[in-house]
Amino acid sequence: MPAYYRATIGEFLSADPQNILGGLQLAYAADGFLSQYSKQTQAWATIIPLLKTQLEILVRITPATIAWSVILEYPLYRLRKRIDVVVLTESPIIVIECKVGSQEFLAQDRRQIEEYALDLRDFHAASSSRRIVPILWSTLATELPREYPEYVSSNDQVASTIFVGVQGLATQLSKLSISDDRPLLVAETWDRSAYRPVPNIIEAATSIFSGHDVRAIANYDADNLNIASARLVALIQEAKDLKKRYMLFLSGVPGAGKTLAGLHVVHNAISSGIVLSCTEI
Incomplete structure (x- = not known):
């Protein structure tokens, strides 16, 4: 599979964090990296418990979200980058860039997550007709940018970036739990979907x-x-x-x-x- 990890939120919450981390490390090594213990794997060790905590809150707020899927480290081959977290729902596709240990929201990080969302819109078959919501998660930030607006649904396929700090990811995800009578995205189908659905x-x-x-x-x-x-x-x-x-x-x-x-x-x-x-x- 292209992504390093995929599961429903229910499966993710019930899994041992160490097993998830081990799977990420093995996939990382299989990609040709000589060391399994790097800055990247240290970041995973931090983000997995934080993500589990926020998703547990999300499920308490909106129980139906337990059927959503979470995908870790999805590759964007054109950009030679990997998306930290993708959350698949019955409505939008949520793209999350995790800045572990960051206390602020940098313009370059915002551009990065927006580029990821646009890349999925333009080149990923299963995302081409879905709304895409980018989220920039700075894990130690205590204040949001002053100009940051509340999330408002619009007709734009790629929404404005949502900023999340120490708290608030679960709350923001719960706001996106709006069904539009479309089928729930299946992690394996989305993960294996053609990445460049453009004609040669x-x-x-x-x-x-x-x-x-x-x-x-x-x-x-x-x-x-x-x-x-x-x-x-x-x-x-x-x-x-x-x-x-x-x-x-x-x-x-x-x-x-x-x-x-x-x-x-x-x-x-x-x-x-x-x-x-x-x-x-």
């Missing part, structure tokens, strides 16, 4: 050009566009017939139509049953 250049080209000529999507004035495209397709077909590998380059000044020509080539080649590997540089 080949998928995009076949979709865009299906039933359309190149003139339907752009006005182009490069006289040799069709000639260049036809020549590339001919070379691709030649490579296929000869069972060889060709590396083809199409050059030109910015705006000359290289990308458009490439899309045209991809569509024509795919339509002919040719397998391609394309890169734009």
Whole structure:
């Protein structure tokens, strides 16, 4: 699984913190880190009891939340980062960045958690249609930022960042327990969901050009566009017939139509049953 740990809140609360920590350490080591005992694992040892305490309060406030799921250390491969905590509900996806030992809310930390939320919105299939709420949790902060507004539901898919200090995480989570008649997100399904649900250049080209000529999507004035495209397709077909590998380059000044020509080539080649590997540089 991509995440280091996943469970329902009920399972998380009943588990031995040392077992959770051990599982995180093993996953951390399996990722190629030489030492299992590092600053990161020390942070887990601190945050797990704090998180358990807040989730116990949450379940007392709203018992139905015991069926929610908690995911620890979910990877965002594009950013080469891991989300500390993700809480899955029947309504929003809650993304939590834990700043262990921090007494303040830094602008850079706020940008970090907001970037995580936006990344899930844009590249994670199971999150693309869900509301996402980022929370910045500075575990020793006793005061919230002066400009911090109360959480207000809106139509924006990614909500404004919620700030949480020493206390208050459970209370904020309970405010998000608003069902919108959608099914409860299942941890394993969400964890294994495609991370980059965006079409590659080949998928995009076949979709865009299906039933359309190149003139339907752009006005182009490069006289040799069709000639260049036809020549590339001919070379691709030649490579296929000869069972060889060709590396083809199409050059030109910015705006000359290289990308458009490439899309045209991809569509024509795919339509002919040719397998391609394309890169734009």
